[in-house]
Amino acid sequence: xxxxxxxxxxxxxxxxxxxxxxxxxxxxxxxxxxxxxxxxxxxxxxxxxxxxxxxxxxxxxxxxxxxxxxxxxxxxxxxxxxxxxxxxxxxxxxxxxxxxxxxxxxxxxxxxxxxxxxxxxxxxxxxxxxxxxxxxxxxxxxxxxxxxxxxxxxxxxxxxxxxxxxxxxxxxxxxxxxxxxxxxxxxxxxxxxxxxxxxxxxxxxxxxxxxxxxxxxxxxxxxxxxxxxxxxxxxxxxxxxxxxxxxxxxxxxxxxxxxxxxxxxxxxxxxxxxxxxxxxxxxxxxxxxxxxxxxxxxxxxxxxxxxxxxxxxxxxxxxxxxxx
Numbered sequence: 154x155x156x157x158x159x160x161x162x163x164x165x166x167x168x169x170x171x172x173x174x175x176x177x178x179x180x181x182x183x184x185x186x187x188x189x190x191x192x193x194x195x196x197x198x199x200x201x202x203x204x205x206x207x208x209x210x211x212x213x214x215x216x217x218x219x220x221x222x223x224x225x226x227x228x229x230x231x232x233x234x235x236x237x238x239x240x241x242x243x244x245x246x247x248x249x250x251x252x253x254x255x256x257x258x259x260x261x262x263x264x265x266x267x268x269x270x271x272x273x274x275x276x277x278x279x280x281x282x283x284x285x286x287x288x289x290x291x292x293x294x295x296x297x298x299x300x301x302x303x304x305x306x307x308x309x310x311x312x313x314x315x316x317x318x319x320x321x322x323x324x325x326x327x328x329x330x331x332x333x334x335x336x337x338x339x340x341x342x343x344x345x346x347x348x349x350x351x352x353x354x355x356x357x358x359x360x361x362x363x364x365x366x367x368x369x370x371x372x373x374x375x376x377x378x379x380x381x382x383x384x385x386x387x388x389x390x391x392x393x394x395x396x397x398x399x400x401x402x403x404x405x406x407x408x409x410x411x412x413x414x415x416x417x418x419x420x421x422x423x424x425x426x427x428x429x430x431x432x433x434x435x436x437x438x439x440x441x442x443x444x445x446x447x448x449x450x451x452x453x454x455x456x457x458x459x460x461x462x463x464x465x466x467x468x469x470x471x472x473x474x475x476x477x
Contacts, residue, residue, distance in 0.1 A: 404450070
């Protein structure tokens with residue numbers, strides 16, 4: 154088996170109830186050659202006290218503490234401190250099986266990206282098609298077969314530190330939403346191969362206090378929309394089925410921008426300004442490559458039928474709430 158050092162980066166922010174399970178799951182790995190970088194991002198609970206005890210008892214544990222600046226800054230600091238040939242990220246409220254690292258290292262070679270499934274409770278998240286994908290020839294297939302725009306977070310993946318450093322890939326601290334996916338997309342541009350493996354050793358815990366469960370401002374959602382829209386626009390994608398997937402996925406961000414950042418805003422002037430920002434950025438591809446209801450959203454934005462658009466979004470969300 155590959156004996157390379159793996160750097161495991163865990164941002165820690167007010168997650169004391171989960172830390173023991175997370176850290177112990179790492180320390181019980183069957184592959185022992187790793188460094189565990191625990192970065193306390195200005196926690197106000199007793200997280201720092203807990204992780205410091207682990208640093209005292211295991212020389213592989215390295216504790217860093219800093220003022221709160223967000224998960225992107227925290228992960229970037231971890232990258233700068235990492236000494237391993239490989240980097241993996243674990244969230245502090247999650248945990249991994251004992252074979253998590255060893256399952257990756259069976260396939261680690263050629264600086265490729267390795268991806269495995271995530272488990273949530275007793276269910277596997279997603280439906281991956283296992284195998285090797287070449288980013289220059291299989292890019293469309295990689296995304297379409299595996300719905301990777303919805304599985305682009307940094308966890309359950311093994312990254313090459315060399316690729317990250319050479320290509321200066323970092324998490325964008327200006328994004329408070331979607332920064333994980335943008336890191337993943339930029340990393341893909343730096344590798345020739347991606348291998349999706351038949352393994353599921355990462356356990357995701359739903360935490361009502363985590364960033365992924367929070368409502369986001371329009372500004373944060375719109376910033377992400379600009380990033381991902383620009384990224385794929387520069388790709389100059391040709392295949393229509395891939396365009397449908399891309400523009401449908403980005404339309405999720407558009408609708409979330411309307412739902413989270415606009416509907417609850419009582420400032421009518423500000424709401425109009427935000428909708429104008431969306432309107433100005435949407436191009437004809439959002440009409441051509443989307444389903445009928447999404448086309449209606451596009452038309453209402455482009456024709457500035459904002460009152461009707463907000464009314465319809467409220468109705469749709471009310472129906473969704475009833476169905477749940």
